[in-house]
Amino acid sequence: xxxxxxxxxxxxxxxxxxxxxxxxxxxxxxxxxxxxxxxxxxxxxxxxxxxxxxxxxxxxxxxxxxxxxxxxxxxxxxxxxxxxxxxxxxxxxxxxxxxxxxxxxxxxxxxxxxxxxxxxxxxxxxx
Amino acid sequence: xxxxxxxxxxxxxxxxxxxxxxxxxxxxxxxxxxxxxxxxxxxxxxxxxxxxxxxxxxxxxxxxxxxxxxxxxxxxxxxxxxxxxxxxxxxxxxxxxxxxxxxxxxxxxxxxxxxxxxxxxxxxxxxxxxxxxxxxxxxxxxxxxxxxxxxxxxxxxxxxxxxxxxxxxxxxxxxxxxxxxxxxxxxxxxxxxxxxxxxxxxxxxxxxxxxxxxxxxxxxxxxxxxxxxxxxxxxxxxxxxxxxxxxxxxxxxxxxxxxxxxxxxxxxxxxxxxxxx
Numbered sequence: 001x002x003x004x005x006x007x008x009x010x011x012x013x014x015x016x017x018x019x020x021x022x023x024x025x026x027x028x029x030x031x032x033x034x035x036x037x038x039x040x041x042x043x044x045x046x047x048x049x050x051x052x053x054x055x056x057x058x059x060x061x062x063x064x065x066x067x068x069x070x071x072x073x074x075x076x077x078x079x080x081x082x083x084x085x086x087x088x089x090x091x092x093x094x095x096x097x098x099x100x101x102x103x104x105x106x107x108x109x110x111x112x113x114x115x116x117x118x119x120x121x122x123x124x125x126x127x
Numbered sequence: 128x129x130x131x132x133x134x135x136x137x138x139x140x141x142x143x144x145x146x147x148x149x150x151x152x153x154x155x156x157x158x159x160x161x162x163x164x165x166x167x168x169x170x171x172x173x174x175x176x177x178x179x180x181x182x183x184x185x186x187x188x189x190x191x192x193x194x195x196x197x198x199x200x201x202x203x204x205x206x207x208x209x210x211x212x213x214x215x216x217x218x219x220x221x222x223x224x225x226x227x228x229x230x231x232x233x234x235x236x237x238x239x240x241x242x243x244x245x246x247x248x249x250x251x252x253x254x255x256x257x258x259x260x261x262x263x264x265x266x267x268x269x270x271x272x273x274x275x276x277x278x279x280x281x282x283x284x285x286x287x288x289x290x291x292x293x294x295x296x297x298x299x300x301x302x303x304x305x306x307x308x309x310x311x312x313x314x315x316x317x318x319x320x321x322x323x324x325x326x327x328x329x330x331x332x333x334x335x336x337x338x339x340x341x342x343x344x345x346x347x348x349x350x351x352x353x354x355x356x357x358x359x360x361x362x363x364x365x366x367x368x369x370x371x372x373x374x375x376x377x378x379x380x381x382x383x384x385x386x387x388x389x390x391x392x393x394x395x396x397x398x399x400x401x402x403x404x
Contacts (some may be wrong), residue, residue, distance in 0.1 A: 001371060004368060084339065
C-alpha cells in the first residue's frame, strides 16, 4: 500500500501545480493589463514588482509550496521511469534514497532562497 | 471446409523458429500453405506440421477460443490462432511469432509461468473469514444482477496472455504485474461475496502494481474475449486510492441466504438427483 500513498500524493501534487501554475500565468502574463500583484511600472517581471511580491508572505509561502509539490511530482515521475527499467530491488531502494536526498537538498536550497528574498524585500530594499 | 471455385490460395507463413537446444537465436522460416476460406491460423500450422515440417512446435488445446492456449503474434498482433481466419488478416504473407514479453520455450511456445505466478500472488479467488463455509458450502449467497454486472465481463478472461504481450509497460518492466493478474484482482474485489480486497491491495498497490499502468489501452484492444483490462485497472487504482484515503464505503461480504433445501424452488422444477458422493 506504500505505493498507493506515493501515487495519491503524486496526483494531489499535480492538481496543486495546476492551480499554482494558473496563478503564475495570471500574474505574469495578464498582470500587465490587470496590474495584479504588479503595482509598479515596468511590467510584472520588473525588479520592483518582483521585490514587491517577494515581500508578501502569501507569495513566499506559495513559492515554497510550489517548489515542494513540483519537486515531489517530478522526482516521483523520474523514479517511476527508472523503476520501469526492471532494476533490482536493492537498486530501487538506492534510487529512492538518492532521489529523496536530492529532493530534500533542492527543497532546502529553494526554501532558503524564498525566505531570504522575502527578508530582503521586507527590509524595503527596492530598485 | 468449403471449397471455392478458384481453389486454395497460397499464403506464405513466415514463422519465427527457435529451439533452445540447437539455436543461439530465433530465425524466420517460410512455409507455403494452401489456404481456403474459413481456414484458421491453427489449421495452417497443422498443415505445416503434417506436410512440411514436423519439428514446428506450438501450444493449443480446445481449437475454439476457450482455453487460451494458442495465443501468438499474428502479423504483429497478439491474438488466438484458433480464433483467427487466415484470409481475414493476410492475402499473400502472414508472420507468425510467439507472444512477446515472455521467455520462449520453443518456436511459438511462450513461458507463461511468470504470468501465473503474478496471478497467484493476487489471490484470484473468493476470500472470506468463514473458511469453513468456503471449504464445505452449506448455503447460498445473494447477489443481485447489478452486483454481478459490476464484474461479469472480467470473468470472461481466459488467461491467454495476449494482453500481457501487448502491454508496453510490461515490455520494459518485467516485474510489473500486468493486465491479466490486475484484472483478475479487480474481478474478485468487485465480487460481493469476497472479503479479500485489502489483502489484494497489498500486492496490487506495490511499486510494480496497478499504478505502473500508463493506460495505453493496448490490452483492451487485443483481448480476444472482449474483456477490458484497462478499465479494470483504472477501477482498481480508484479503489486503492479510496481505501488509502478511507473514503471507500465499508463493504461487508454478502450474507448467506439459507441452507441447502431451505430455499423456495420455482414450481415445476424437478428435484435434484440423489448425491452419489
